Amino acid sequence: GAGVSQSPSNKVTEKGKDVELRCDPISGHTALYWYRQRLGQGLEFLIYFQGNSAPDKSGLPSDRFSAERTGESVSTLTIQRTQQEDSAVYLCASSSRSTYNSPLHFGNGTRLTVT
Amino acid sequence: QQQVKQSPQSLIVQKGGISIINCAYENTAFDYFPWYQQFPGKGPALLIAIRPDVSEKKEGRFTISFNKSAKQFSLHIMDSQPGDSATYFCAPLGNTPLVFGKGTRLSVIA
Numbered sequence: 001g002a003g004v005s006q007s008p009s010n011k012v013t014e015k016g017k018d019v020e021l022r023c024d025p026i027s028g029h030t031a032l033y034w035y036r037q038r039l040g041q042g043l044e045f046l047i048y049f050q051g052n053s054a055p056d057k058s059g060l061p062s063d064r065f066s067a068e069r070t071g072e073s074v075s076t077l078t079i080q081r082t083q084q085e086d087s088a089v090y091l092c093a094s095s096s097r098s099t100y101n102s103p104l105h106f107g108n109g110t111r112l113t114v115t
Numbered sequence: 116q117q118q119v120k121q122s123p124q125s126l127i128v129q130k131g132g133i134s135i136i137n138c139a140y141e142n143t144a145f146d147y148f149p150w151y152q153q154f155p156g157k158g159p160a161l162l163i164a165i166r167p168d169v170s171e172k173k174e175g176r177f178t179i180s181f182n183k184s185a186k187q188f189s190l191h192i193m194d195s196q197p198g199d200s201a202t203y204f205c206a207p208l209g210n211t212p213l214v215f216g217k218g219t220r221l222s223v224i225a
Contacts, residue, residue, distance in 0.1 A: 041217070
């Protein structure tokens with residue numbers, strides 16, 4: 001079946017503008033994660049959704065970042081008043097089980113460039 | 116939140132050689148130990164994983180060795196090929212937000 005889909009694949013925006021990134025997880029996957037990956041760096045955890053539970057927002061770097069998920073489907077990551085340091089690849093992943101013991105399936109990411 | 120230490124940061128191996136990447140962790144609640152492989156422009160993909168009730172798991176040219184007492188696990192790539200050139204991440208799982216190692220950039224040269 002289809003994998004995790006992210007859109008857009010590339011986004012260039014001006015400093016100060018808001019952006020919205022979309023993630024379509026694999027159908028039936030209850031868990032959804034957002035990560036940020038700066039050039040040549042590792043994965044920085046941002047937020048985790050599990051079913052109808054309150055999301056784990058402990059990785060969000062500032063109040064300019066927010067994310068929503070509708071049920072067990074699409075998620076959107078919103079960055080308000082973008083800054084140049086927000087430039088990175090934003091990766092979404094989903095997994096099939098309600099525990100942490102399940103491999104993650106990643107999308108190919110959205111490459112965000114803030115000019 | 117330095118719960119996972121991965122080494123080396125980069126590795127150059129001759130074609131046909133053995134690549135070894137290590138991951139040390141602190142949290143004893145971790146109970147699933149995967150390695151992910153990432154090619155440029157792609158998201159990471161699960162390569163191989165091990166549970167703590169075994170000390171070694173082999174899948175083709177890829178082997179995970181797990182040392183519970185030392186809180187370390189490693190990835191061994193036998194007969195390394197240029198197509199193995201990628202970035203590798205360890206990401207032990209447990210009752211905490213998922214933490215990835217900082218990655219190892221592997222280059223296999225002919």
